[in-house]
Amino acid sequence: MKVARFSKVGFILAAAGSAVGLGNIWKFPYMTGENGGGAFVLIYLLTITFIGVSLFLAEVLIGQISRKDAVSAFETLSPIKNNIWKYAGYMVFTGVLVLSFYTVVVGWIFKYIYISIFSLPTDIKLAGDAFNGMVGNEIGIQLFTFTIAFALIIWIVSKGVIKGIEKVNLVLMPALIFILVLLFFYAISLDGFGQAVSFLFVPDWSKVTSNSILAAVGQAFFTLSLGVGTIITYAVSLPKDTNLVKSSIIVAAMDTAIALFAGLIIFTFIFHFNAAPTQGAGLVFISLPPLFSQMGIMGNVIGFLFFVALAFAGITSAVSMIEPSILYLTNRHKMSRKKALSILGTAIYILGTLALLSNTKEFSEVLKFSGKGFFNILDFLSSSILMPLAGIMIAIFVGYFIQKERIYATLSPYLNDRVFNLWYFTIKYIIPIAVSAVMINKIFF
Ligand code: PHE
Numbered sequence: 001m002k003v004a005r006f007s008k009v010g011f012i013l014a015a016a017g018s019a020v021g022l023g024n025i026w027k028f029p030y031m032t033g034e035n036g037g038g039a040f041v042l043i044y045l046l047t048i049t050f051i052g053v054s055l056f057l058a059e060v061l062i063g064q065i066s067r068k069d070a071v072s073a074f075e076t077l078s079p080i081k082n083n084i085w086k087y088a089g090y091m092v093f094t095g096v097l098v099l100s101f102y103t104v105v106v107g108w109i110f111k112y113i114y115i116s117i118f119s120l121p122t123d124i125k126l127a128g129d130a131f132n133g134m135v136g137n138e139i140g141i142q143l144f145t146f147t148i149a150f151a152l153i154i155w156i157v158s159k160g161v162i163k164g165i166e167k168v169n170l171v172l173m174p175a176l177i178f179i180l181v182l183l184f185f186y187a188i189s190l191d192g193f194g195q196a197v198s199f200l201f202v203p204d205w206s207k208v209t210s211n212s213i214l215a216a217v218g219q220a221f222f223t224l225s226l227g228v229g230t231i232i233t234y235a236v237s238l239p240k241d242t243n244l245v246k247s248s249i250i251v252a253a254m255d256t257a258i259a260l261f262a263g264l265i266i267f268t269f270i271f272h273f274n275a276a277p278t279q280g281a282g283l284v285f286i287s288l289p290p291l292f293s294q295m296g297i298m299g300n301v302i303g304f305l306f307f308v309a310l311a312f313a314g315i316t317s318a319v320s321m322i323e324p325s326i327l328y329l330t331n332r333h334k335m336s337r338k339k340a341l342s343i344l345g346t347a348i349y350i351l352g353t354l355a356l357l358s359n360t361k362e363f364s365e366v367l368k369f370s371g372k373g374f375f376n377i378l379d380f381l382s383s384s385i386l387m388p389l390a391g392i393m394i395a396i397f398v399g400y401f402i403q404k405e406r407i408y409a410t411l412s413p414y415l416n417d418r419v420f421n422l423w424y425f426t427i428k429y430i431i432p433i434a435v436s437a438v439m440i441n442k443i444f445f
Contacts, residue, residue, distance in 0.1 A: 019191030021317025036207025063235025227387030
């Protein structure tokens with residue numbers, strides 16, 4: 001299989017572009033708010049450190065040594081003939097599920113780019129009404145912004161990975177970080193900051209349930225783009241002499257830092273305005289606009305830049321969700337990129353529309369299954385079930401089915417033996433046991 005290679009920093013940029021997205025700035029804060037703060041954050045951080053980074057490296061390894069799409073990678077690397085391991089590669093389709101509801105949120109952000117110029121709500125109550133009004137009632141506008149987001153994402157993907165992603169990332173990631181730092185310094189000066197720090201970093205164990213543990217683990221998978229073949233797929237294009245270990249750690253560290261920054265900023269404003277942290281999926285859209293509004297015309301500018309940068313962070317992640325299934329369809333089924341994209345795009349558009357409608361008053365009843373709206377079902381199914389399951393499979397595959405010598409030969413230039421053994425132990429035992437325990441715990445308790 002012929003694939004274009006990333007440039008040396010290209011892989012880190014693309015992987016960071018995938019990892020850093022709405023998961024950090026939209027999802028992490030609101031999940032933290034809904035699951036009681038500190039304890040959720042601690043479990044999330046522990047999962048990233050002890051499970052996430054190791055799995056990230058395992059995915060890089062699979063992509064790097066197979067240099068194939070995820071399905072073919074599992075098939076060719078497995079020592080068993082006629083094996084069933086290729087089915088693990090179907091994790092690529094989880095990306096399609098994620099992209100469906102993710103595109104809806106990118107659509108919301110587009111609306112907020114407009115709002116930040118023309119109609120910033122002046123207080124948090126109005127901001128809440130505006131967000132909930134949009135999601136619950138404004139079907140036409142949401143469909144419009146969703147369609148634009150969808151078209152833009154498909155257009156970027158149709159241009160191919162390397163060219164499309166690298167260029168966009170190069171400008172917008174630093175822009176986003178810059179705005180976050182700016183907002184962070186502003187946040188430090190407010191009273192709510194201290195409260196935000198203790199909310200995020202002082203665990204209240206009474207808030208921990210089997211649900212919140214699974215949510216924290218799921219969020220760690222989601223934010224690092226694990227368990228959907230994204231990292232496997234991007235690693236196919238790695239230049240030969242990239243330091244795999246260093247790249248994985250840099251991406252995970254950067255991703256975590258951005259989520260924590262976003263959390264601190266958003267909760268500072270939430271507490272500053274005396275609002276509840278449990279605003280659900282609207283948290284970022286409810287907490288920041290009133291603040292921008294207080295800053296006068298500067299607020300319009302910063303708000304505008306913030307939502308533009310956030311949209312692009314979302315888009316670079318979105319692109320990376322669909323790339324694994326595209327590579328699978330073009331590589332294995334010899335489809336043209338165009339055909340693969342139209343099939344996947346159709347599925348995404350239909351599922352996304354249903355997700356969008358499931359939040360509206362008019363359709364929420366018909367699109368509800370066992371008490372959960374379709375939007376939330378897509379999110380829960382992918383982050384809390386399919387990604388962790390795929391994570392377990394990746395760990396078992398790397399730990400028990402790929403020859404250890406082969407793995408060692410690939411990783412040893414970048415790790416000393418002690419760290420290698422620690423990583424291998426984590427992959428073989430810790431990840432399968434810990435992640436299964438969390439999932440089983442959720443079923444029974
Ligand atoms: N990691 C991305 C984010 O935090 C989401 C993502 C999930 C991207 C799965 C690719 C694959 O927004």
